[in-house]
Amino acid sequence: MDIPMEIVYQRPESLTDTHTHYCPGCGHGIAHRLVAEALDELNMRERTILVAPVGCSVFAYDYFNVDGCVAAHGRAPAMATGMKRLLPDHIVLTYQGDGDLASIGIAEIMHAAARGEKITTIFVNNAIYGMTGGQMAPTTLPGQKTTSSPFGRNTDIAGYPIRMSEILAQLDGSVYVVRRSIHDVQNIRKTKKAILTALKVQEAGLGFSVVEILSNCPTNWGMTAEESLTWVEENMVPYYPLGDFKVRDDAKELV
Amino acid sequence: MAKEMLKGNVAIAEAAVRAGMEAYFGYPITPQTELLEHLSKRMVEEDRVFVQAESEVAAINMVYGAACTGKRVMTSSSSPGISLMQEGLSYIAGSYIPTVIVDVMRGGPGLGNILPSQGDYWQVTRMAGHGDYRPIVLAPASVQEAIDFTILAFDLAEKYRHIVVIAADGQIGQMMEPAELPVMRPPSTEVPHWALSGAKNRPPNVILSFNLNGADQEKVNIAIQERIALIKAKEQRWVEHYTEDADLLVVGYGTTGRIAFTAVETARENGLKVGLLRPQTLFPFPDDRISELTDNIKSCLVVEMNAGQMLDDVRLAVGGQVPVGYYGRMGGAVPMPEEILEAVEAEYAKLQGV
Amino acid sequence: MQEQFVFSGFGGQGVMFVGQLLAYAAMDNSFEVTWIPSYGPEMRGGTAHCTVVISDRPIGSPIVQNPKVAIAFNNPSFDKYVSVASELFVYNSSMVDSTCQRSDITALPVPATALADKLGSLKLANMVMLGALLTVHPVLSISAIRDALDIHIPSHHRNLLDLNYQALDVGMQHVMQVPLF
Numbered sequence: 001m002d003i004p005m006e007i008v009y010q011r012p013e014s015l016t017d018t019h020t021h022y023c024p025g026c027g028h029g030i031a032h033r034l035v036a037e038a039l040d041e042l043n044m045r046e047r048t049i050l051v052a053p054v055g056c057s058v059f060a061y062d063y064f065n066v067d068g069c070v071a072a073h074g075r076a077p078a079m080a081t082g083m084k085r086l087l088p089d090h091i092v093l094t095y096q097g098d099g100d101l102a103s104i105g106i107a108e109i110m111h112a113a114a115r116g117e118k119i120t121t122i123f124v125n126n127a128i129y130g131m132t133g134g135q136m137a138p139t140t141l142p143g144q145k146t147t148s149s150p151f152g153r154n155t156d157i158a159g160y161p162i163r164m165s166e167i168l169a170q171l172d173g174s175v176y177v178v179r180r181s182i183h184d185v186q187n188i189r190k191t192k193k194a195i196l197t198a199l200k201v202q203e204a205g206l207g208f209s210v211v212e213i214l215s216n217c218p219t220n221w222g223m224t225a226e227e228s229l230t231w232v233e234e235n236m237v238p239y240y241p242l243g244d245f246k247v248r249d250d251a252k253e254l255v
Numbered sequence: 256m257a258k259e260m261l262k263g264n265v266a267i268a269e270a271a272v273r274a275g276m277e278a279y280f281g282y283p284i285t286p287q288t289e290l291l292e293h294l295s296k297r298m299v300e301e302d303r304v305f306v307q308a309e310s311e312v313a314a315i316n317m318v319y320g321a322a323c324t325g326k327r328v329m330t331s332s333s334s335p336g337i338s339l340m341q342e343g344l345s346y347i348a349g350s351y352i353p354t355v356i357v358d359v360m361r362g363g364p365g366l367g368n369i370l371p372s373q374g375d376y377w378q379v380t381r382m383a384g385h386g387d388y389r390p391i392v393l394a395p396a397s398v399q400e401a402i403d404f405t406i407l408a409f410d411l412a413e414k415y416r417h418i419v420v421i422a423a424d425g426q427i428g429q430m431m432e433p434a435e436l437p438v439m440r441p442p443s444t445e446v447p448h449w450a451l452s453g454a455k456n457r458p459p460n461v462i463l464s465f466n467l468n469g470a471d472q473e474k475v476n477i478a479i480q481e482r483i484a485l486i487k488a489k490e491q492r493w494v495e496h497y498t499e500d501a502d503l504l505v506v507g508y509g510t511t512g513r514i515a516f517t518a519v520e521t522a523r524e525n526g527l528k529v530g531l532l533r534p535q536t537l538f539p540f541p542d543d544r545i546s547e548l549t550d551n552i553k554s555c556l557v558v559e560m561n562a563g564q565m566l567d568d569v570r571l572a573v574g575g576q577v578p579v580g581y582y583g584r585m586g587g588a589v590p591m592p593e594e595i596l597e598a599v600e601a602e603y604a605k606l607q608g609v
Numbered sequence: 610m611q612e613q614f615v616f617s618g619f620g621g622q623g624v625m626f627v628g629q630l631l632a633y634a635a636m637d638n639s640f641e642v643t644w645i646p647s648y649g650p651e652m653r654g655g656t657a658h659c660t661v662v663i664s665d666r667p668i669g670s671p672i673v674q675n676p677k678v679a680i681a682f683n684n685p686s687f688d689k690y691v692s693v694a695s696e697l698f699v700y701n702s703s704m705v706d707s708t709c710q711r712s713d714i715t716a717l718p719v720p721a722t723a724l725a726d727k728l729g730s731l732k733l734a735n736m737v738m739l740g741a742l743l744t745v746h747p748v749l750s751i752s753a754i755r756d757a758l759d760i761h762i763p764s765h766h767r768n769l770l771d772l773n774y775q776a777l778d779v780g781m782q783h784v785m786q787v788p789l790f
């Protein structure tokens with residue numbers, strides 16, 4: 001008897017067949033897959049260049065089946081600027097964590113956005129420096145314990161977390177600035193849709209697009225994967241509200 | 256092409272355009288700003304890329320990204336800005352990406368001043384960043400050489416997939432001299448096999464300076480050192496005057512080299528057997544020729560606008576066979592030919608046992 | 610043959626341009642030449658100077674301790690360069706309060722600002738000075754300077770070309786009328 005077979009799930013062509021080094025339960029794997037699916041669906045893989053950051057996603061070039069490079073810490077938007085200006089018909093992506101984008105690279109991201117660079121930034125915010133073993137990040141929440149804020153982030157000493165999407169949305173060069181989360185299936189789907197829109201904004205040459213993705217770090221937060229997803233929902237989402245901070249008029253039809 | 260009066264900074268900028276440079280990224284800093292200003296107009300006229308970056312840090316990383324496409328790109332700055340570019344330069348070196356950097360050196364340390372200096376000699380000839388590598392460094396002594404070396408810089412950068420630094424000083428940048436620009440060379444349409452251009456009908460290209468595996472990273476280093484050895488063997492450049500019978504060899508580069516030329520000519524008129532060697536490449540340093548000359552000279556005098564940096568390289572080349580003296584000015588002071596002549600005469604007097 | 614000139618004055622007196630003009634004329638007449646400015650952080654108002662070296666052989670140093678000729682447009686420039694010139698010292702006596710007392714060189718006071726004023730523009734003082742200078746020290750002819758002006762005057766000043774020619778002539782005539790001391 002013939003059983004009708006249909007492929008309902010497979011590795012996107014934009015991902016390589018490689019075991020990642022990410023910890024079990026880490027949100028990067030989900031974010032990678034969403035970006036790869038979007039590149040496949042928009043038929044962009046063969047003309048995409050990925051700029052990987054310094055941080056946990058430093059190996060992203062190895063996991064995406066596209067041309068890629070690794071920027072110096074925080075400089076991905078500058079590097080992407082150089083590429084995109086010379087290859088305007090290509091899709092140039094930066095994939096950056098919160099330490100990379102909101103701390104050491106804050107000048108580069110702000111000015112890339114202000115110039116309206118026609119690039120897309122995937123900003124994965126997990127409120128911690130993962131690669132170096134769990135230090136306080138610019139996005140670490142008040143009171144959050146890390147290996148460099150062992151008593152919890154004291155805002156008298158360490159100041160306050162930075163809400164990057166709200167800031168980037170203020171710049172005239174930014175076209176599409178949204179914050180999403182991957183703590184549950186519904187939000188994962190919304191994140192995917194936002195990534196698609198951001199890439200379409202780039203394809204249309206409208207200007208700078210960024211999707212901030214709230215993500216988890218079970219290892220450095222000292223939680224199980226499941227607990228960490230709940231922590232995102234209960235602690236991060238209230239501080240970093242989800243939503244569209246800027247969808248310029250000319251981008252609305254791409255949403 | 257006819258000669259025109261050109262300011263060094265403008266000459267370098269226009270030469271880069273004519274060398275087929277497709278993108279320029281820079282940040283204003285005296286005394287190189289005319290370079291950026293000229294390109295802000297010319298690159299737009301030629302429908303090429305000009306971006307005024309938010310910092311030298313961003314500029315060098317834009318260069319890194321742009322150079323990954325295999326096209327000709329450049330940035331320019333002056334000493335404090337070059338310090339900021341050290342990070343990017345190291346990444347570029349570790350990625351085998353051809354890149355041209357212009358350093359119009361000014362007085363330091365710190366904010367220093369905007370006057371001419373050669374205080375970056377070590378900074379640019381040693382590593383210009385962390386890790387083990389050495390850029391090719393060209394030191395023009397005239398506006399014409401600034402033009403010629405800009406063309407050469409792009410060619411050498413591509414030939415060796417290496418960083419080439421044009422180390423001028425504020426005086427070369429600000430001076431006007433008659434010089435001849437080359438004809439326009441259109442940008443190349445060839446895409447190098449290593450460039451990032453989209454993984455279409457081929458496996459992805461990846462450009463990085465990153466290798467967690469120690470053995471693999473050592474291989475990267477060995478490859479870099481092999482290339483540097485090749486550069487040392489093939490690319491030493493210099494000019495010399497009156498060296499045939501010289502007892503005292505003066506060594507100076509860039510502005511100091513040409514000022515020393517005046518001093519050496521005067522010394523010759525006064526009957527002193529003095530010669531001049533002016534390195535055009537600071538790296539690779541013309542060790543071989545200096546070493547050869549050492550057999551015939553009795554003494555050496557190094558002149559620089561710093562506290563004696565190339566002095567080390569001359570000492571290494573001379574290998575202790577003859578004494579090596581030094582005369583220099585620092586912090587933006589430019590030695591007058593008369594001062595160098597005095598130093599020459601003093602060094603020469605030692606030879607005569609006076 | 611090698612000639613060195615230092616031009617010095619307030620920013621706005623056309624000191625840089627007059628030096629460049631001499632350099633252009635030298636280039637157009639197949640001499641080797643260098644022009645180098647002093648450059649400072651201020652855009653306006655400071656004392657500016659430039660050095661021009663003209664030679665029939667390749668030029669080594671573009672700067673010299675004792676230029677053959679120094680040209681001072683104001684008091685600070687007079688003070689700085691009066692003792693430096695080795696053959697000829699030209700100064701704008703309309704703006705300089707002192708008198709050159711050196712007997713080992715030729716001193717040439719030129720009331721350049723006053724003469725320029727008579728022509729209708731104080732800005733022509735630089736051309737008056739150059740006309741006077743080249744009459745005493747004819748490295749290049751006045752007509753060579755006129756040709757260089759015609760080629761190199763900025764387009765937005767082209768309407769002033771004739772006035773500039775006149776200023777050169779006024780400088781020349783002034784020198785021919787007064788005895789040197």
